Amino acid sequence: MTVTQSRATERKDARPLPGHRVRLGADRPLRLDCGAELHDFPVAYQTYGSLNRDKSNAVLVCHALTGDQFVAEPHPVTGKSGWWDLMVGPGKTLDTERYFIICANIVGGCMGTAGPKEIDPATNKRWGVDFPVITIGDMVGAQTLLLDHLGIEQLFVVIGGSLGGMQVLQWAAAFPERVFAAVPIAAAAHHSAQNIAFHEVGRQAIMADPDWCGGDYENNGKHPHRGLAVARMAAHITYLSEPALHRKFGRRLQDRKAVTYGFDADFQVESYLRHQGITFVDRFDANSYLYITRAMDYFDLTGEHGGVLANAFRGTKTRFCVFSFTSDWLFPTEESRKIVHALNAVAANVSFVEIESEDGHDSFLLEAPEFHRVLNGFLNGAAEHRGLPRAG
Amino acid sequence: MTVTQSRATERKDARPLPGHRVRLGADRPLRLDCGAELHDFPVAYQTYGSLNRDKSNAVLVCHALTGDQFVAEPHPVTGKSGWWDLMVGPGKTLDTERYFIICANIVGGCMGTAGPKEIDPATNKRWGVDFPVITIGDMVGAQTLLLDHLGIEQLFVVIGGSLGGMQVLQWAAAFPERVFAAVPIAAAAHHSAQNIAFHEVGRQAIMADPDWCGGDYENNGKHPHRGLAVARMAAHITYLSEPALHRKFGRRLQDRKAVTYGFDADFQVESYLRHQGITFVDRFDANSYLYITRAMDYFDLTGEHGGVLANAFRGTKTRFCVFSFTSDWLFPTEESRKIVHALNAVAANVSFVEIESEDGHDSFLLEAPEFHRVLNGFLNGAAEHRGLPRAG
Numbered sequence: 003m004t005v006t007q008s009r010a011t012e013r014k015d016a017r018p019l020p021g022h023r024v025r026l027g028a029d030r031p032l033r034l035d036c037g038a039e040l041h042d043f044p045v046a047y048q049t050y051g052s053l054n055r056d057k058s059n060a061v062l063v064c065h066a067l068t069g070d071q072f073v074a075e076p077h078p079v080t081g082k083s084g085w086w087d088l089m090v091g092p093g094k095t096l097d098t099e100r101y102f103i104i105c106a107n108i109v110g111g112c113m114g115t116a117g118p119k120e121i122d123p124a125t126n127k128r129w130g131v132d133f134p135v136i137t138i139g140d141m142v143g144a145q146t147l148l149l150d151h152l153g154i155e156q157l158f159v160v161i162g163g164s165l166g167g168m169q170v171l172q173w174a175a176a177f178p179e180r181v182f183a184a185v186p187i188a189a190a191a192h193h194s195a196q197n198i199a200f201h202e203v204g205r206q207a208i209m210a211d212p213d214w215c216g217g218d219y220e221n222n223g224k225h226p227h228r229g230l231a232v233a234r235m236a237a238h239i240t241y242l243s244e245p246a247l248h249r250k251f252g253r254r255l256q257d258r259k260a261v262t263y264g265f266d267a268d269f270q271v272e273s274y275l276r277h278q279g280i281t282f283v284d285r286f287d288a289n290s291y292l293y294i295t296r297a298m299d300y301f302d303l304t305g306e307h308g309g310v311l312a313n314a315f316r317g318t319k320t321r322f323c324v325f326s327f328t329s330d331w332l333f334p335t336e337e338s339r340k341i342v343h344a345l346n347a348v349a350a351n352v353s354f355v356e357i358e359s360e361d362g363h364d365s366f367l368l369e370a371p372e373f374h375r376v377l378n379g380f381l382n383g384a385a386e387h388r389g390l391p392r393a394g
Numbered sequence: 395m396t397v398t399q400s401r402a403t404e405r406k407d408a409r410p411l412p413g414h415r416v417r418l419g420a421d422r423p424l425r426l427d428c429g430a431e432l433h434d435f436p437v438a439y440q441t442y443g444s445l446n447r448d449k450s451n452a453v454l455v456c457h458a459l460t461g462d463q464f465v466a467e468p469h470p471v472t473g474k475s476g477w478w479d480l481m482v483g484p485g486k487t488l489d490t491e492r493y494f495i496i497c498a499n500i501v502g503g504c505m506g507t508a509g510p511k512e513i514d515p516a517t518n519k520r521w522g523v524d525f526p527v528i529t530i531g532d533m534v535g536a537q538t539l540l541l542d543h544l545g546i547e548q549l550f551v552v553i554g555g556s557l558g559g560m561q562v563l564q565w566a567a568a569f570p571e572r573v574f575a576a577v578p579i580a581a582a583a584h585h586s587a588q589n590i591a592f593h594e595v596g597r598q599a600i601m602a603d604p605d606w607c608g609g610d611y612e613n614n615g616k617h618p619h620r621g622l623a624v625a626r627m628a629a630h631i632t633y634l635s636e637p638a639l640h641r642k643f644g645r646r647l648q649d650r651k652a653v654t655y656g657f658d659a660d661f662q663v664e665s666y667l668r669h670q671g672i673t674f675v676d677r678f679d680a681n682s683y684l685y686i687t688r689a690m691d692y693f694d695l696t697g698e699h700g701g702v703l704a705n706a707f708r709g710t711k712t713r714f715c716v717f718s719f720t721s722d723w724l725f726p727t728e729e730s731r732k733i734v735h736a737l738n739a740v741a742a743n744v745s746f747v748e749i750e751s752e753d754g755h756d757s758f759l760l761e762a763p764e765f766h767r768v769l770n771g772f773l774n775g776a777a778e779h780r781g782l783p784r785a786g
Contacts, residue, residue, distance in 0.1 A: 036655035135655035195639035195663045196631065202664045203628045205657060206671070207599055210620035228602035236595045236628050239588065244723075247587035253694060261692055263428035263527035265597060265684060269691065271587045272594045279598070292657060299661065300653055302645060331636075331723070 019114050020078055021048045021071060026147040032109075034143075038134035042123065045148050046114025047071050047106035050090055051098035053154070059390055060154045061096060062145065063105040064162030064169035067237075067294050068286055070113040071105045074098075079285040085367060088374075095374045095381070100390065101158065106148050108141040108169075110294050112287035115144070119220065119287040131217030136293060138165075138301045142172045149180070156180050158388055159381065163187035163366035164333065165294065168301050171341065174322070175303055175314040183384040185377065187325040187366045190337035191311050191344070192302040197332065200240055201295040204233030208288045217289055230288040231279030238278045243329035243362030247271060304340075311344035318345075321387070322352040323380040325373060327365040353380060411506050412470055413440045413463060418539040424501075426535075430526035434515065437540050438506025439463050439498035442482055443490035445546070451782055452546045453488060454537065455497040456554030456561035459629075459686050460678060462505040463497045466490070471677040477759060480766075487766045487773070492782065493550065498540050500533045500561075502686050504679035507536070511612065511679040523609030528685060530557075530693045534564045541572070548572050550780055551773065555579035555758035556725065557686065560693050563733065566714070567695055567706040575776040577769065579717040579758045582729035583703050583736070584694040589724065592632055593687040596625030600680045609681055622680040623671030630670045635721035635754030639663060696732075703736035710737075713779070714744040715772040717765060719757040745772060 023046045026032070031039040048071040053060060063073055063086065074090035076083060090096045090103055107115035110133070114120075118133040125132075149157070160173045160181050167189020174184040190197075208214055211229030215222045239247075251271035255261065258268065267273040307313035322345055326338035335356045345352040357373045359365040366373065385392075415438045418424070423431040440463040445452060455465055455478065466482035468475060482488040482495055499507035502525070510525040517524075541549070552565045552573050559581020566576040582589075600606055603621030607614045631639075643663035647653065650660065659665040699705035714737055718730035727748050737744040749765045751757040758765065777784075 131657075135657075192645060194636065195643045195645065195661075196636045198645070198661050199627075199631045199639060199663050199667055202659075202661075202667055203624060203631065206627060206668070207602075207624045209657070210599075210624055211602065212604060232595060232599045232602055232624065235591075235598060239591045239595065244586065244588045247591060251587045253584065253587065253590070253697065265523075265527075265601070265688065267594075269587075269590050269594075271591050275591055275594055276598070296657065305645065 019046060021046060021114075023047075023114050024148065024151055026144065026151060032140070032143050032147060034134050034140045035137040036134050040109070040116055040134075040144075043109075043116035043144075044114060044120065045106050045109075045116070045144055047104060047148060048073060048075070050074050050103040051101055053102040053152075054390075057154050058156070058158060058388060059101050060149075060152075060157050061101045061103050062149075062157050062160045062173075063090070063096070063103060064145075064160065064166035065105060065108065066162070066164040066166050067298070068234075068282070069166070070111065071107045072113075073103065073105045077285070080281070088367075088369065095378050096161070100385070100392070104148075104152070106145055108294065109144045110136045110141070110290060110297060112290040117287070118217070118289035118293060128220045130220060130289060131292075133289070133293065135296055137297050138168050138172045139176065141297065142169055142176060145169075145173075146177060146180070156182055158390070159183045159185060159384065161185040161187070162189075164189060164363065165298055167333075168298065171303055171314075172301075174318065174320050175307075178315075178318045178320055181320045182388055183321040183323070183380075185323045185325070185380070186338075186341065188327055188330050188333045188338075188363055189341075190333050191314070191341050192304050193299050194337075198299045200236065201299055203236050205292050205295060207232040207236070208292060214288060219288070225283070226288045227283040230283045230286065230291060233291060234282040234286075235275045235279045238275060240332045241362060241364045243331065243360055245329060245360045246362050249360065250274075311340060312347035315345055315350055316348050318348065318350050320350070321384050322350060323377065324352060324354045325366070325377070326356045327359040327361070327363070327370075327373075328356060329360050330363045330365060332363040411438060413438060413506075415439075415506050416540065416543055418536065418543060422539075424532065424535050424539060426526050426532045427529040428526050432501070432508055432526075432536075435501075435508035435536075436506060436512065437498050437501075437508070437536055439496060439540060440465060440467070442466050442495040443493055445494040445544070446782075449546050450548070450550060450780060451493050452541075452544075452549050453493045453495050454541075454549050454552045454565075455482070455488070455495055456537075456552065456558035457497060457500065458554070458556040458558050459690070460626075460674070461558070462503065463499045464505075465495065465497045469677070472673070480759075480761065487770050488553070492777070492784070496540075496544070498537055500686065501536045502528045502533070502682060502689060504682040509679070510609075510681035510685060520612045522612060522681060523684075525681070525685065527688055529689050530560050530564045531568065533689065534561055534568060537561075537565075538569060538572070548574055550782065551575045551577060551776065553577040553579070554581075556581060556755065557690055559725075560690065563695055563706075564693075566710065566712050567699075570707075570710045570712055573712045574780055575713040575715070575772075577715045577717070577772070578730075578733065580719055580722050580725045580730075580755055581733075582725050583706070583733050584696050585691050586729070590691045592628065593691055595628050596687060597684050599624040599628070600684060606680060611680070617675070618680045619675040622675045622678065622683060625683060626674040626678075627667045627671045630667060632724045633754060633756045635723065635752055637721060637752045638754050641752065642666075703732060704739035707737055707742055708740050710740065710742050712742070713776050714742060715769065716744065716746045717758070717769070718748045719751040719753070719755070719762075719765075720748060721752050722755045722757060724755040
């Protein structure tokens with residue numbers, strides 16, 4: 003296995019991605035839930051901090067649907083701050099002076115790890131929708147290969163929000179001995195009918211765009227930007243709470259004193275959503291959006307364990323800290339409570355905190371002092387039990 | 395003014411719509427909020443029951459975004475039952491043996507009343523997006539002309555849900571002397587930021603479809619069916635509650651025993667949504683969807699009355715009965731409560747009932763015995779005060 007920079011020729015903008023890229027599965031392929039196998043496939047990842055001598059301070063951050071491995075550094079495409087800059091860094095809650103932070107682009111993603119945008123070695127063309135449909139289990143499977151590559155037997159913590167939280171649950175269920183502590187945030191053990199419905203709208207918006215070309219747009223020199231922008235707009239509404247939208251925008255007009263009696267973005271909230279859609283297409287691949295939403299829809303830890311979620315965690319020694327946010331209507335507290343009840347049923351070591359927040363599902367990405375305070379306490383307690391020295 | 399059947403030549407399917415169609419505004423044009431005027435324009439409407447001698451038993455039903463005048467009879471395009479068949483008929487809550495029920499297709503609609511799908515008399519071509527942008531006030535303005543035409547001075551009741559409820563509020567605010575009783579259901583005095591956001595997604599989905607042709611699709615022999623279907627799918631999710639989606643569909647699969655690892659409709663909820671989208675485009679005009687959603691976004695009775703909603707109702711003698719539904723997250727109870735507070739502030743005669751229901755925003759269209767029972771009580775009381783004889 004060799005760590006390489008991503009090859010410029012594979013990237014749309016012809017600039018290599020910064021960071022690490024490794025090819026995995028050359029000797030032992032990753033067998034996917036759909037039955038296909040990935041051989042010798044790329045995984046792109048970033049790290050922050052240093053791995054200690056006994057490799058006991060590794061924290062795996064699992065990113066969400068539209069996130070990537072650029073957790074705590076400027077994004078190579080947008081130039082914006084890392085998506086969890088508030089969380090990861092020296093002296094921060096995920097303290098890079100104490101922990102070795104790893105974040106890998108998920109399988110199915112579009113930032114250097116194997117996915118529909120990458121080259122299919124069998125054809126030397128982009129995979130497109132010939133890429134096998136993947137699951138949260140497959141994402142975690144690829145991450146285990148990365149940890150093997152890095153020589154890390156057990157993660158100190160695996161942590162993530164939303165889709166990231168689903169990966170955390172999958173890690174804890176499938177590889178309990180490799181997870182000392184698990185922090186699923188704003189997540190659920192299965193995707194609800196409403197969640198699936200919103201994802202289906204996004205997928206239909208993409209597939210309705212003639213420039214999607216049946217999934218083969220890259221090889222046709224096109225991009226379904228309009229469809230992907232609509233998908234992003236619809237999803238974005240679900241990430242915010244109604245009170246947050248009211249507070250941020252209300253019915254305020256955008257650079258005008260009165261409505262224009264037309265279909266321009268009269269309202270600030272329209273202008274904001276359009277901006278979200280337009281900027282998203284510059285950094286995200288439409289097919290990846292299909293694949294990752296599908297993986298989330300398929301996620302059903304309860305169903306996979308005979309309808310009893312507790313069976314997913316029987317005998318676990320992992321320490322859990324489960325977070326939800328009061329105004330999150332996409333992954334409401336009730337879903338976190340189900341996880342906690344299942345963990346209680348197997349006498350697992352679990353803390354559960356519902357954080358008061360008006361910011362909806364996105365709360366975990368934003369300023370949330372109480373969230374950080376509680377998480378910090380949990381991490382310190384776990385670190386003590388793990389025998390990690392204090393930072394500094 | 396002449397009542398005519400709609401002319402076959404104006405209809406896409408070359409079949410005339412059943413029911414009444416009248417041309418209004420020939421002698422006195424309808425001045426729209428945007429400043430434009432509608433001269434000699436069609437209004438299509440249906441009636442059920444008989445107008446009594448002193449014209450005191452007229453009930454105006456205001457339809458919602460995708461509704462129309464076919465309240466209590468099979469729909470001429472889909473063949474399905476009238477959208478409020480549960481409510482309107484002999485012996486039903488809106489008893490056609492007692493009341494004279496009127497429902498007119500709204501201005502901007504696509505079932506025979508002036509809107510983007512109709513012919514612009516100035517050009518003899520379809521209006522398309524040259525149709526002036528209309529407001530809830532304009533919809534009600536056209537309805538006042540229809541009442542003048544029918545010789546009805548005062549409505550016994552004006553009633554409607556959602557957009558229909560907005561029209562009810564507009565009626566009560568703008569023409570209090572013409573409204574004996576008003577029943578706004580699952581409505582709000584203004585559209586929230588979240589409401590606007592969801593509408594904007596739908597509009598962007600339509601306008602992103604190349605077959606929209608900048609709004610001129612009819613004259614180009616095309617239809618933005620894919621975009622309109624996506625808009626409908628997104629909206630449809632907002633009409634149902636999460637518990638209703640869970641109960642109806644959960645994570646159940648559609649005609650298959652296992653997921654297919656693909657992008658077909660594996661889940662029942664996906665199949666249902668796709669069906670909603672596909673069937674909608676057969677009966678609805680994409681430009682009408684733009685215009686009507688815009689009218690809802692613009693609705694702000696509070697803003698129009700100096701930020702004090704009570705000012706909209708000062709001095710009113712109308713009797714109000716305001717309904718909301720517990721699981722309606724699109725027009726939540728809180729919005730109805732604001733209306734009630736405003737009415738209380740001007741000492742109006744108002745009842746307010748929040749109905750327990752799991753069916754979300756669409757509750758008012760579905761079996762809801764408690765809703766019907768309370769409404770029936772209100773109507774009977776109002777009828778007694780109005781001096782209407784009992785039915786039968």
